[in-house]
Amino acid sequence: MSLREKQMIERRHRILDAAERLIRKTGGTDFSVRTLASVAEVAPATPFNLFSSKEALLYALLSRSLDTIISEGLKFKSPNRLFHIVEAATNAVDMFARDPEFMRPLYRVLLGVSDDVHRPRFMERSIGYWKTAVATIPDQKLLSTERQRNFLTAAIQAQFLGLLEFWVHQEFDDDTFRQHSVYGVLSNIMGLLDSENKEQMLPLFQKVIEGLQHFEW
Template identity: 30%
Template sequence: MTKAPTPSLRDRNRLLARDVVLDAAERLLCADPTASFSMRALAADAGVGFATPFNHFGSKNAIMQALSGRLIERMAAAFEAQAPAGDATDRVLAMGAIAVAHLLGQPDVHRAVVGSLGVASATPGAVMVQSRALWALALGDREGLSDDARAAETVLATNLAVAFRGCLSFWTAGEIDDRHLHGMVEANMLTTVLGFAAIDRRQAVLLRLEEQTTDQGPQGVRQSGWP
């Protein structure tokens, strides 16, 4: 196996500076989740020159996009550490639970981060690509999916990313509260996977979906006891 080249000192310093700025942005969001901090305040908190955040990210919105990417990386790392068992549906539901747990770890901060993704930008971000990769990771070897779904893995991963983003959009808008977020995510994951499930797996997915939507709460999802 070919050994990956060692990053140059310049590259290592660049990555370190980016992390320092993102760490500072997270601290400022914890103090004020409205994300009203200025770039000057960000540079001061990070202990870097005023131009450094601009040099590495270009704009405040790009910094928020990078925080979203960092959040997705943490979700993926937690999923790989837990290595949930089961087929593709089980793994997708496990990823949904892990993702929601991360979001609710700092709900105000993550509402600000997710909410910033809806801001129009001249330069498209990479969140869609990152989210699709997250759900492709969850799908794994696609066990329990139909043969057609195996050929359409990218389509399913994309649909899961879109369904998840839809849930988060309503959550950031306050139309889904913290208690109902996991139920809404799980119901959407089940509905999305259902169209790709193998014939012998569809009944189990339907039963799980029926359980999830029984005894619906005031916001249209089951009150599953999620914190």
């Protein structure tokens, strides 16, 4: 890698770090690019030169947060693969809940800004998270084809994004977000499991219905 390329990467990181600090400080993403450049200590034109637009910059920040969710959210504790899909949901919720001052305003961008270029790319990576989680489900007759697994993946992602919107707008607290996420995953998969695996899932499903607060794997 050339010195110029290293410097460009360093400036990108510096700008993204500055944007994160501004989001935490202001509680939103309405800051100007000129303000961002000042906080990042770069020339006013540098953010545009490196990211092309403010929307692209914010989606780069979203992508960076997704990197963490993907790398950490797919680390499973349960020795039983059957529960990994549920862990994927609770791990994701926990990462949002640990940093609401940053994650709430940042993800309002995803939920509120129409972008024909950057949003599809982000959503493709996001559905990859759930596709990996769905792939951990032990072989089931009703999940034996790629088409069936893709339908399940899309259903779980859509359900999670809907719950995320409630949380982002503070209509759900952390516990409610977590409980509904687990309930949503279980509701999507229970009817697809064979009798033996369904029997294993029933205690957790009952716990969710009764009011899940926390679940140790």
